[in-house]
Amino acid sequence: MTESNSPQVDPRAVRRGRVIALSLFAIALLPIVLASWMYFGGWGAVGGTANKGELLQPVGAVETLxxxxxxxxxxxxxxxxxxxxxxxxxxxxxEACDTACRKALHEVRQVHIALGKESERVERGLWVVQSTAAGAGESISDGQTLGQQYPELVLLEHESGQARPELPGAAELQTSYQIYVIDPNGNIVLRYDASNAGEDLLDDLKKLLRLSNIG
Known part of the structure; x- marks a missing residue:
């Protein structure tokens, strides 16, 4: 009888490798989970939650969009x-890139700039519901398109071309536009509209980025 030359796999080594892999995965997620718990749960904040935007409960998932x-x-x-x-x-x-939408795009860009060095951890996106190709070819001023005036924007469209968005925490758009904050794990966590899309959004982002080292 000829003995097999195949190396024998130690089951204990396999189990140990799996434990290490799971531990590394948990360590990677822990900071953002802890930051979300501290921030959205109002830990250390006087009078409850610390956020100024609308906290979505439960949070939405980016894939549902x-x-x-x-x-x-x-x-x-x-x-x-x-x-x-x-x-x-x-x-x-x-809904469409009207005057309110254009104002929102400018305001969000100013918020992004105001983050300073932390701005590198954030990007901006736009979905114009009543437009094809995410509104990239829509003229907004002096003949410029959205893509030309805001080249850093991630321009989006719906995969099926549906006319109505399915938004987390809302049956439909309550105003001409809404702004969402999505964390690096794809969780849709906060919502804003024209009443709080400036300083409130900036304040929330600064706190989130300070508490989390992910993203």
């Missing part, structure tokens, strides 16, 4: 685990 970029890449690919170093996303969703 069914969005993709204009180059046909699913929006979910921009978040963990598909992306190794995912960012926070400020997503503006508008």
């Amino acid at each position: 069914g969005l993709r970029t204009v180059d046909n890449t699913p929006l979910t690919d921009r978040f963990f685990p598909a992306r190794e170093e995912p960012l926070w996303l400020i997503l503006t969703i508008a």
Whole structure:
């Protein structure tokens, strides 16, 4: 009888490897989970929750939006685990790019700039519901399109071309636009409208980025 030359696998080593892999995964997620618990739970805040935007309970999942970029890449690919170093996303969703929408885009850009060095951890996106190709070709001023005036925007469209958005925490758009904060794990956590899309959004983002080292 010929003995097999195949190396024997030690079951204990396999189990140990799995434990190490799971531990590393948990360590990677722990900071953002802890930050969300501290921030959204109001830990250490006087009088309850610390956020100024509307906290979505339960949080939404980015995959439920069914969005993709204009180059046909699913929006979910921009978040963990598909992306190794995912960012926070400020997503503006508008019925059409009217005056209110254009004002929101400018205001959100100013918020992004005001984050200073932390701005590198955040990106901005736009979905214009009543427009094809995420509104990229829509003229907004002096003949410029959205894509030209805001080249850093992640322009989005719905995968099925549906006319109505399915938004977390709302049956439909309550105003001409809404702004959502999505964490690096693809959780839709906060919502804003015209009443609090400036200083309140900036204040919430600063706190979130200070508490989390993810993204």
